[in-house]
Amino acid sequence: MNFVVALHAEAKPIIDHLGLTKHPLPSPFALFSDETYQLVVSGMGKQNIAHAVSFLHGRRTCKNLPWLNVGLAGHGNAPLGEAFQIAKFTDQQNEQTGYPPQVFTTPLLKAFLKTCNQPSMEYHLNTAYDMEGSAFFESAYRYSNTELVQSIKIISDNPQNPVSHFDKSLVHSLISPQVPKIVSLSKEMIRAAKEISAPSEIETLFTEINQIHTLTETQKHQIKKAIRHGKIVGISDSQIRKLAHSERNAKELIFKLNQKLEEKNLYS
Amino acid sequence: MIDTIYYENSISEHDRTKEIMKRFPKAFSIPCENHKEIFNPKGQNFRLQKKKPSLILAEKKDNFALPIPETYGIGGKYNFYFSHMLNCLYDCRYCFLQGMYPSSHYLLFINYEDFLSDIQNKTNQHPGRPTWFFSGYDCDSLALDSISAFLESFIPFFQKETNAHLELRTKSVNINPLLRYEPLENVVTAFSFTPKELSIQLEHGVPSVESRIKAMKKITDAGWQVGLRIDPLIDCHDFDQRYKILFEDIFSTIPVEKIHSVSIGAFRMPVNFFKKIEKLYPEEKLFTGSLEKRGSSISYSLEIEQKKKETCKNLLLEHIPREKIFDCETTPDKAV
DSSP states (O other): OEEEESOHHHHHHHHHHHTOEEOOSOOSSEEEEOSSOEEEEOOSSHHHHHHHHHHHHHHOOOTTOOEEEEEEEEESSOOTTOEEEEEEEEETTTOOEEOOOOOSOOSOEEEEEEEOSSOOOOOOTTEEEESSHHHHHHHHTTTSOGGGEEEEEEEEEBTTBOGGGOOGGGHHHHHGGGHHHHHHHHHHHHHHHHHTSOOHHHHHHHHHHHHHSOOOHHHHHHHHHHHHHHHHHTOOHHHHHHHHHHSSSHHHHHHHHHHHHHHHOSBO | OOOEEEEEGGGTTOHHHHHHHHHOTTSEEEEESOTHHHHSOTTOOHHHHTTSOOEEEEOOOSOOEEEOOGGGOSSOSEEEEEOSEESOSSEETTOTHHHHOSOOSEEEEOOHHHHHHHHHHHHHTSTTSOEEEEEOSSSOTTTTHHHHOHHHHHHHHHHHOTTEEEEEEEOOOOOHHHHTSOOOTTEEEEEEOOOHHHHHHHEETOOOHHHHHHHHHHHHHTTOEEEEEEEEEOOBTTHHHHHHHHHHHHHTTSOGGGEEEEEEEEOEEEHHHHHHHHHHOTTOGGGGSSEEEETTEEEEOHHHHHHHHHHHHHHHHTTSOGGGEEEOOOOTTSOO
């Protein structure tokens, strides 16, 4: 699970809550993690967040990782401290628009987001304003399903409390109360990602077989499919492993695997 | 049930849009220029969206009623299908929609009048001869009627235009909207079935076989005709016995004279749809079966397919005359 946050002050309540530790090695971005989470502090602006997303992807190039952007934003009519899940984003500069699918059950309210190049002094109704959101979505969409890329914005300024008067010491107190909702959404995203990810045992068993036999690309595909189908119909890993050792070559192994599958594949 | 509604700006003031929005006062509504911005983007996951589909309200611009594959009719010469909605309330693991669409959001085209105008035109092209219109290829015709109010707009048309025939294909037991009307000879409500053991495992969210038979009974008691769609046929353990019991359950409840037609179609899927669905549900046993590529489709081997169809036909012939049974032949090089 990847968190992408523009400022350290915004990230700190999440880092503290999850108990993430800072990476000691030098890197272009401050990075915090544990076994489940990675959190990168990107710095402000679209370019920084796009680079931070690529940086984070480069560290763990798994498919279907969830990505969650958390940060402060202005809003046309919401009170300070209110948290929103972004349901539509628009880039003020290129007018690119996107609609993050709303598939998770969360108590968070929803909002439209406009991403600007400079802090916005304009406040339109029902719209949040930030400086990173559109670039976060566009970058993270390259690495994951759109459902697994979400953004939460917490309101730091509005027409009554304009950004020009924003007191930076308030960041912690604005973000902290929303951390349970943030973590709750992140957990739901992790569950969803697991649901659509191939079980890692398939890859482990395949790697073993790949070391025993020389496989063509087609055979690799056929063996992966046979392992997967074997799991579904109840052929154990040890049975497959035994066959892999006893058969002389990949062709014979695939033949035997398919024979075993045919014995068991009738729908019950 | 619906938390998020997307709507095209051009139809924001349409009465039907307003009516539907009113039914979901708590839903968050999001304007868009074109439904394709939400429905079509790459990188969406059908399976994840199916957990909580949103509703998209849009206007269909063209291709309202289209010809059906040649082998899919139920006795009529002129046959068209139309889809006022894309995607279904239910989640049947064998359904081709999972492979066809990038999104599982419910996409509802609210300009029913344009559909009806096209249906009228196509009916007029064959004066005095019945023209069939099939609803329910890309959605369930009845399941979401409480949102779409589809029947309220379409049944009155078929009341007046008796030369046009309508099939409402469904797995729903939501029959009350239909029962508000007097029965029509040119409307057939066609229920799809697999045996209950398969339905439980493969047809997620679908009402039980028993409750669907009860719904059929209510409809026929009210004077409507029904159809049976044994499609897709799924090869399974105890195939003969399971299908035998299914047919006995249906025919012991529904009078044969009220059954307009029975169609049989074996499991089949365009190859590219199948590959996509297999990736979406890698743990699904159905896809480990003895399936093979024939033309541009994945289906059972011809031998299995013919044998299973023959078994079903023979079982059906114990209850219903041959002329009411139609075979949806696999047409590998045509769209399903």
